[in-house]
Amino acid sequence: MRVYVSSDIEGVAGVATLDHTVPSASVEYQRARRWMTAEVNAAVRAAFDAGAGDVWVNDAHGPNTNLLVEELDERVELLTGKPKGLNMVHGIDEGFDAALFLGYHARTGTAEAVLDHAYLGSVGFDLRLNGVGYGEFGLNAMLAGAFGVPVVMASGDDKLAAEARALLPRIEVATVKQALSRTAARTLTPAAARSEIAGAVRRALGGERGANVLAPPEPPFELDVTFLRTSMADVAAVMPGAERRAGRTVRWVGDEYVEVFRACRALLLLGATAL
Ligand SMILES: [Zn+2]
Known part of the structure; x- marks a missing residue:
């Protein structure tokens, strides 16, 4: 069994503020990256215990x-x-049997969710595919789904748990904290979170995995990226195939989900040049 791990930090137990997530020499970031590493190890060990023979971890x-x-x-x-x-x-490709999304967080605009955002949070405001809003969990899970890989387990706060279950009702979620606001949480300790995560991974890999493939919707795909500022949309609209839909919104249409995912990345990176 081959397992793919996508590892973020906002949804790690103990993480609640930007001090924990913005890379720097700060004590808080240096602590948080250790918690993140320990959560990944807990998941990885549980995966090997459950029969995985090959585990990739993407920082x-x-x-x-x-x-x-x-x-x-x-x-x-x-x-x-x-x-x-x-x-x-x-x-990630067809050769993986399952994916785990660790330390994930809710999409932009979710109330009382620790550090809600999607990808470049200082650039993108709203990401919609065929009219439906998604965050990192959904867009990344559909990319895995485009290769037939199920996302069997996720960890993060209670809002991430709700977002994940709304898309994949049978996913195993380790809820390691209850968000109180964008920058506050009632959190498990790192040690308790590691136990939760290991248990969720064992259940996820030991159970029926196929129900957790999140297939992208039917093509064509209409991707609408709404930026924080019009200046960002001005730059992103230069992208070949892009259509300016509104002051802050640029549309890109494609027939292959992987290409739409790449276009989303490219539009955000273009927008970031107007920061
Ligand atoms: Zn992150």
Whole structure:
């Protein structure tokens, strides 16, 4: 069994504020990356215990260099650094049997959700596919689904849990904290969170996995990216095939989900040049 792990930080137990997630020499970030690494190890060990023979871990937050490689379970292969073409799910393909989304967070605009955003939070405001809004969980899960890979387990706060279950009702979720606001939470300790995560991984990999393939909707795909500012849409609208739909909204249409996912990434990166 081959298992793919996409690892973010906002949904890690103990993480509640930007001090925990913005890479720097700050004490809080340096603590949070250790909690993140320990949660990944808990999931990975449970995956190997459940029969995995090959586990890839993608460090998928910010600079993608958060995980302490010297502290990771020696059996994993780590995808570190950026850019990686398919971003938080780079390298996933039909050869994987299951994916785990660890430390994930709710989409932009969710009330009382720890550090809600989608990808470049200072650039993108709303991401819609065929009229339906998605966050990182949904868009990444559909990318896995485009390759037939089920997302069998996720971890994060209670709002991430609700978002994940709304898309995949049978997913196993380790809820490691209850969000009180965008920057406050009632959290498990790291040790308790590791137990929750390991249990969820064991149940997920031991159960029926197929129900957790999130298929993208029927093509053609209409992707609408709404930016925080019109200046960002001005730049993003330069993208070939892009159509300016509104002051802050640019549309891109395609027939292949992987291409739409790449277009979403490209539009946000273009918008970021107007920061
Ligand atoms: Zn992140």
